[in-house]
Amino acid sequence: MFFGKLKKAHGKVIINPNWCKGCGYCVKYCPTDVLEMSKGYNAKGYHPPQVKAAADCRDCKFCELICPEFAIYVTSDKEEEQASASA
Amino acid sequence: MTRRTGVFVCHCGTNIAATVDVKKVAAELGQDEGVVFSNDYVYMCSDPGQQSVINAIKDHDLDSVVISCCSPTLHEKTFRDTSAAGGMNPFQCEIANIREQCAWVHKDKAKATPKAIKITRAAVKRVRRNESLTPIGVPVTRKVMVIGGGIAGIQSALDLANAGFEVVLVEKQATIGGHMIQLSETFPTLDCSQCILSPKMVEVSKNPRITLMTSSEVKSVSGFVGNFKVKVHSKAPFVDPEKCKLCDDCTPVCPVVVPNEYDLNLTGRRAIFIPYAQAIPASYTLDEEACLGLNPVVCGKCKEVCEAGAIDYDVKPKVTEYEIGAIVAATGFDLYDKGYLAEYGRGKYPDVLDGLQFERLCSASGPTGGQVLRPSDQKEPKNVVFIQCSGSRDPENHCAYCSKICCMYTAKHATLYQHKVHDGQAYVFYIDIRSGGKGYEEFVQRSMERDEVIYLRGRVSKVYPSKGKLKVMGVDTLSGKNVEIDADMVVLAQAMVPSKGTAEAAKTLKIGRDKDGFLAEAHPKLRPVESVTGGIFLAGAAQGPKDIPETVCQASAAVSKVIQLLSKPELEHSPTVAKVRDSHCTGCEMCVDACPFEAITLVNGKAHVNEVLCEGCGTCAGTCVRAAIDVKNVTQLQIHEMISACMGG
Incomplete structure (x- = not known):
């Protein structure tokens, strides 16, 4: 898209639906709006979140931090991670 | 009430005398009650004409005067000064406008003469009840605000500061420099734009009389000439310029990449960034909109790595109020919106660029380090088509006016391209070449003859992609043939339009705009740097398309008007x-x-x-x-x- 080697940081969101209690914090507080609540139910009868815009994840791990049930975490995507720091 | 009024009727050469029997007007008014003297003269505003008024005031002991001549906007001041020289209160002098409102709009002398008599008689009736007034003295604040930190604003601020005035320079962006700092070389001398501008920018930052307000906008202006109260809103400076050491530790950790507007979106930048190395103030800036959130829990990576402790997410925006004597509006220009140039594929095909993007490609500090490369595949383009008047001189579809600088910068672009790509060929489509200016015509000729740029007189109807190239369909009106060029890159010389905030700025400052949206001057010939509102002056491309030398001239001219205004101990306000x-x-x-x-x-x-x-x-x-x-x-x-x-x- 651009000249230069600048790459966005990228993370992969992993959700453990069965631990989720459907509080929606991760959906509400994600700064890049990666998540949404799913229509489906988990074993406990809650709507867990699902990823709607995987490419927008900037690996900030705020969802991981804010989740009261430890049901979501992010792994850094090494391939996509910024190759160079020459900004 | 017995008044002693004098009536003076001017011929204005034949301007009035051809349509109005001025002698009859003078004779008729001489009969009126209270008129003790009446006369006519060929040019009342000439020195002998004015002297005759002074003599009549003294000889006939006049206490009021009516001059029947042109519009009061032209000569009211002249004759009020003349009356004062004759020992009369200047506000006992009135003008009857028998030129613009009578002689110039009529042909029939038999009808125009009685009308001129009536206009003059009305003025006589008016002046009979005039009070003797003295102008109201108004104190002056000796501080100037310059709005806009491009070359016009920088030049104005420096000239004012060097003349001893306190200056507040307000710039919307994070750094001063404007469009000029984005340019590669300047015509016709091809000297480096940054090299000639950055010393001035440094001077601004070092000058103790200049208060620099970046990331700031003027939100309200109240008061009047000499005594404005201006409120300036500043965005929160999340990075403290005093503490920032320019170490660049913050950008590698920032997870966000957004288009870099300083490179016209040809490169990306982080949410925390420095626009370019020469930025003034020399500091990184945090773009609040691109940032994941000003919350150390969400991201906070830049704050973590900043050893100088320059980053603080809790800083709040602030409003500063200034007392200002005069304002210079130098709000600059933007390029004509690309959305309107669909026929040339602007905004649709990545290799159709605008003039400023091409400047960045040629610039040593640009995205390619000065190499001309195509954005789509980053290869060197071998055929480049430049299309002049993209949006200019097209009253039916786009802007009716000529953007004035495009002929010159296209010649410069084509020359630079030929210098950089030796086996390449530049083509220029033009309507006319307008190269008025010192060394300008020679520059264009040189680009044709020495650098072998091919100039085609005609317009382009369409640009579309075909087999990895851009097919440019045009016409050469000199040979009368259709031309098709398989181009690798197309550069549009887009029209100059007023910068985005101009309408709002004009509203805030209570100054007018012309039909094209540029800031309106008080008089197109005689008051080109003044707005209609007293105390507000204009500089640079905000007033109309112009090149760098002209902008610098206008900035200095506006400053001389400001100095004229603020060097008086107190201003005079009309007592009417x-x-x-x-x-x-x-x-x-x-x-x-x-x-x-x-x-x-x-x-x-x-x-x-x-x-x-x-x-x-x-x-x-x-x-x-x-x-x-x-x-x-x-x-x-x-x-x-x-x-x-x-x-x-």
Whole structure:
């Protein structure tokens, strides 16, 4: 898209639906709006979140931090991670 | 009431005398009550003409004077000064406009002459009830605000500071420099734009008399010439420029990449960034919109790595209020919106660029380090087509005006391209070459002859992609043939339009704009750097398309006008202001709402006029249902008598 080697940081969101209690914090507080609540139910009868815009994840791990049930975490995507720091 | 009025009728060469029998006007008015002297002269504004007025005032002991001549906007001041020289109060002199309002709009002398008599007689009736007034003295604040930190604003600020004035320079972006800092080389000398501008930018930052307000905008202006109160809103400076050491530790950790507007979106930048190495103030900036959230829990990576402790997410935006004597508006230009240039594929095909993007490609500090490469595949383009007048000189579809600088910068672009890509070929489609300026024509000729740029006189109808190239369909009107070029890159010389905030700025400053949206000057020839509002001056491309030398000239010219204004110990305000008759005023506040200058307030239940703010427009007098307000020397009684004089006889 651009000249230069600048790459966005990228993370992969992993959700453990069965631990989720459907509080929606991760959906509400994600700064890049990666998540949404799913229509489906988990074993406990809650709507867990699902990823709607995987490419927008900037690996900030705020969802991981804010989740009261430890049901979501992010792994850094090494391939996509910024190759160079020459900004 | 016995007055001793003198009437002086001017021929204005044949301007008036051809349509109006001036001798008859003078003779007729001589018979009027209270007129003790009347005369005519070929050029009343000439030195002997003015002397005849002075002599008549002295010889006939006149206490009021009517000059029947051209518009008061031209010569009211002349003849009021003449009257004062004759020992009379200058506000006992009135102008009857028998040129613009009579001679120039009529052909029939037999009908125009009685009309001129009536106009003059009305002025005689008016002047009979004129009060002797003295101008109102107004103190002056010796501080100037410059709005816009491009070359026009920088030049204005430096000139003012060097003349000893305190200056506040307000810039919307994070750094000063404007469009000029984005340019690679400047025509016609091909010297590096950054090299000539950055010393001036450094000077601005070092000058103790200049207060630099970046990331700031003027939100409100109240007051009047010499005494403005200006509120400036500044975005929160999350990075402290005093502490920032420019170490660049923060950008590698920032997870966000957004298009870099300083490279016209040809490169990306982080949410925390420095626009370019020469930025003033020399500091990184945090783009609040791109940032994941100003919360150390969410991301906070830049704050973590900043060893200098320059980053603070809790800083709040602030509002600063300044007392200012004069304002220079230098709000600059933008390029014509690419959305309107769909026929050339602008915004659709990545290899159709605008002039500023091509500047960045040529610039040593640009995205490619000065190499000309295509954005789509980053290869060197071998055929480049430049299309002039993209959006200019097209009254049906785009802007009607000529953007003035495109002929020159296209010649420069084509020359630079030929210098950089030796086996390449540049083509220029043009309507006319407009290269008025010192060394300009020679520069264009050189690009054709020495650098072998092919100039084609004609327009381009369409640009579309075909087999990895851009097919440019045009016409060469000199040979009368259609031309098709398989181009690797197309550069549009897009029209210059007023910068995005210009409309809002004009509204805030209460100054006018012309039909194209540029800031309007008070007079196109004689007052090109003044706005119609006193104390507000114009500089640079905000007033109309212009190149760098012209902008610098205009900036310095505006500064000389500011200095003229602020070097007086106190300003004079016209005393023909509104006056309230307290006995008639009921305090209904209709005048308060009607006044366009916010000069009227209610004091103890009665309207009160701030004489310094009042411009004497008379809107309040027209609004007042109880006739409690009159404008001095244009009272309702005077207006009534003037109308009677026109209707009668």
